[in-house]
Amino acid sequence: MAKDSSRVLIADDNKVNRLLLSRSVELLGYGVSLAENGRIALERLRTKPFDLLLLDIEMPELDGFAVLEQIKADPQLREMPVIVTSSVEGLDNVVRCINLGAEDYLHKPVNQVLLKARIGASLEKKHLRDQQKAMMRRFVTSEVADDILQSGFALDGKRIHASVLFSDIRGFTAMLESQGPEETIDLLNTYYMLMFDAIGSHGGVVNQMIGDGLMALFGAPLPLDDCAVSAVAAALEMVELIEQFNHERKAVDKVAIRIGVGVATGDVVAGYIGTQQRAMYTCIGDTVNLAARLEAHTKVAGCGILIDDATQRALDGSVPVQSLGEVSFKGKAAAIGIFSVMAGQPN
Structure with missing residues (x-):
């Protein structure tokens, strides 16, 4: 036999x-x-x-x-x-x-x-x-897979404390017009490989990929101690890896790329949404919206990484930041104190 x-x-x-x-x-x-x-x-x-x-x-x-x-x-x-x-x-x-x-x-x-x-x-x-x-x-990510296999699948949600990170490539649309589709896909695959490594090494989970942008969660679906510290550490490593990647690109006469990262911390509603036939794990709430607004505002502020005041307080001075005052964001009733993470300033 x-x-x-x-x-x-x-x-x-x-x-x-x-x-x-x-x-x-x-x-x-x-x-x-x-x-x-x-x-x-x-x-x-x-x-x-x-x-x-x-x-x-x-x-x-x-x-x-x-x-x-x-x-x-x-x-x-x-x-x-x-x-x-x-x-x-x-x-x-x-x-x-x-x-x-x-x-x-x-x-x-x-x-x-x-x-x-x-x-x-x-x-x-x-x-x-x-x-x-x-x-x-x-x-799906290994964390989501383990959550489903251990806890079962149900279209429901729960309120948890987490940090949310958004990131995208600056000027990506213009890059599309100057290079072929094969080069674009190769760039995106390399970009995501680097970002996944930085996020995963600090306990984060990439939840969504949309073109050149991504959303990552720290503290969901599995709890994470010091989720804000982990999210900022991941953001710093993301920027550092892009800088190293740019040295490789410049060596072959490729244009350097830059990213913007926004991090917000607070309560989110996390769970599976969709139908029994097709569903995804996601987070919704003001914290998610604020992280997306912060990422978009990096273009205005000229910063590599922006965080909200809740994230800044959780850092407890462990990372150098610069206050940029309060900013009124769409959908927020009151202005939000925002901070630039100094080590994340682009070259």
Whole structure:
């Protein structure tokens, strides 16, 4: 039989049973590891990748029921398929195992034909789930994917404290007219690669990309301590990376690019919007609107990075800033104190 890359862990305190099951599974083409009790099985699951667990019930130190309970409670393990192989009789025990998340319950001595079918079906379902996760992460951020996989998907929202960052390339429309489409796409791909790295390295999540502009969240969908500090640190690194990128562009006689960044901090309403067929994770509220206004105002102020007063207060003097006074923005009833982040001034 052809070798399969799937790894099966067998947990059974009876050495003969372990060896017999191991031989049967290996003959099916799968890799096998052994554990003589539930505690060791959990240690193996948490330190090495496995695709399936064959689990006995009556074991010392930690029985099969306790193993199932811990697997179900562990976000990293709860999707692990488990087939119980046990001599314990009684429908109540079977039901208990299924309720705790077991895929199936096979009585000992295990029928080899049935074992082959159950292992094949369980691994096929796991492989399909793994493909679904991989596909999801291609189209949404890993943080959003983890949020959906752990908490489930629902068209709802919640109010959270976060920092919102907007950025775009200055004079991008004029650049479009002076270069070909291939060069434009290559520039955008490089730009986004650099911006994603800067934002992600400080705990941010890129939420939207619109042409040459992007929106990033710090503190959603996962909480983030000192979200304002992280957002400003990301903005500073974004500007620094663009400056380094410009050295490369100048070396091949390409025009330098500049970006403007706006950061605002406060309460936002975050969640999934759309329909059950098509939805996206986003944030809405005054903080989001203000961050967008700040980014647009960098053109007027001639600054690389502008932040609001809430973000400035959260920095607590850790980053040099210059007050630009109060500015009245569209949609805001009162003028807002704004600050230029000094290290973010363009060359």
